[in-house]
Amino acid sequence: MHRRDPHYKQAKQRGYRARSAYKLLDIQKRFNIFKRAFYILDLGSAPGSWLQISGKIAQENLEKYNDQYYHRDHFKIMGVDIKKISPLENIKTIKMDINDPEFQNEIINFFQEEKLDLILSDAAINKSGNKFSDQIRQNRLCYRILEIASKNLKYKGILVVKTFQGQDFDKLIKTMKNEFQITKSYKTKATKKKSNEIYLIGLKKK
Numbered sequence: 570m571h572r573r574d575p576h577y578k579q580a581k582q583r584g585y586r587a588r589s590a591y592k593l594l595d596i597q598k599r600f601n602i603f604k605r606a607f608y609i610l611d612l613g614s615a616p617g618s619w620l621q622i623s624g625k626i627a628q629e630n631l632e633k634y635n636d637q638y639y640h641r642d643h644f645k646i647m648g649v650d651i652k653k654i655s656p657l658e659n660i661k662t663i664k665m666d667i668n669d670p671e672f673q674n675e676i677i678n679f680f681q682e683e684k685l686d687l688i689l690s691d692a693a694i695n696k697s698g699n700k701f702s703d704q705i706r707q708n709r710l711c712y713r714i715l716e717i718a719s720k721n722l723k724y725k726g727i728l729v730v731k732t733f734q735g736q737d738f739d740k741l742i743k744t745m746k747n748e749f750q751i752t753k754s755y756k757t758k759a760t761k762k763k764s765n766e767i768y769l770i771g772l773k774k775k
Contacts, residue, residue, distance in 0.1 A: 589691055590618035591759035592768070593729075597626070599755060600770050602727050605634050606687040607641040608680055610721065612667055612714055613692020614648030620660050623689070628659075647679050650692075667692070668713060676721055684723035690714045690730045693766075700765070704735040711741055711769075718774070719748060728771040735765060745771050 583590075597603055603626045611619050627644035634640045647661045648654055649672070654662040661679055665672055692714070694706045711732050718728045728749070732741060745752045749771035756767050 585618045585621055587616050587618040588759060590622055592691070592757040593619050593622050593689070595757040595759060596729055596755065596768060596770065597622075600727075600753065600772065602687060602729060602770065602772075603627070603630065605639050606630060606727070607644040608683060608685045609644070609646045609687045609689065610676065610680075610685050610717075611646070611648040612688065612690040612717070613650055614662065615650035615652040615654050617648065617654050617657055617662070619689055619691055620646065620648045620654070620657050620662070623687075624657060624660050645680055647676070649675075667717065673717075673720065676717075680721075684726065685721050686723060686726055688714070688718050688722055688726070688728045690728075693731060700733075701736060704733050704737070704765075707731075707733045708737050708741055712744070715744060715748065718771070722774045724774060725750075726774045728769075728774070730769050730771075732767060732769060733765045734767050738767075742769065745769055747775075749774055 607627055607630060609623050609627060611623060614620050623646050627646060631642065631644065649663050649665050649667060651666050653664050656662065663675060665675065692710060694703060694710055696703050711730055714730050722728060742752060742754065750773035753770045754767050755770060760766050
């Protein structure tokens, strides 16, 4: 069925590892999340389509933002997943659970204790088919990601995190509003109509 999906076909043609690439491109078009983003962490990265886009845009940013404002002469991107991610040039990938207490050390070591510009998460729990319990488990994952963002994102940094609409959705948004000056919810054009999947975008970390 998904082989007839236009985003799936497009992704294959353009060399992206998954159709989810178009979700990130849509979010970028709408919110310009990669503006001056050089230090980027991608949670739940496998198979790596968001890392592909992050690498491409971060490389472009080196020239685009070479001015008197915040810029860098290099970028650092790290992707993590419990599944193995096939290597990508100039990007660090690790196979690890983000709930592992050692994960924070991995972040500190790779980014040399510097704060991050952007944290992305397309991570999702393995759905059981029970919408109620899936929503609770996905929310738990989102709170963990918020915790990571709280420790590692720079002032005015950006967070993109996937969740499911339903139970406790409003509570999660409220928690994000405490951390960010602006919080938006957005359903991408590539998200299937029937899906309760939605992205929360935290702009300008407090």
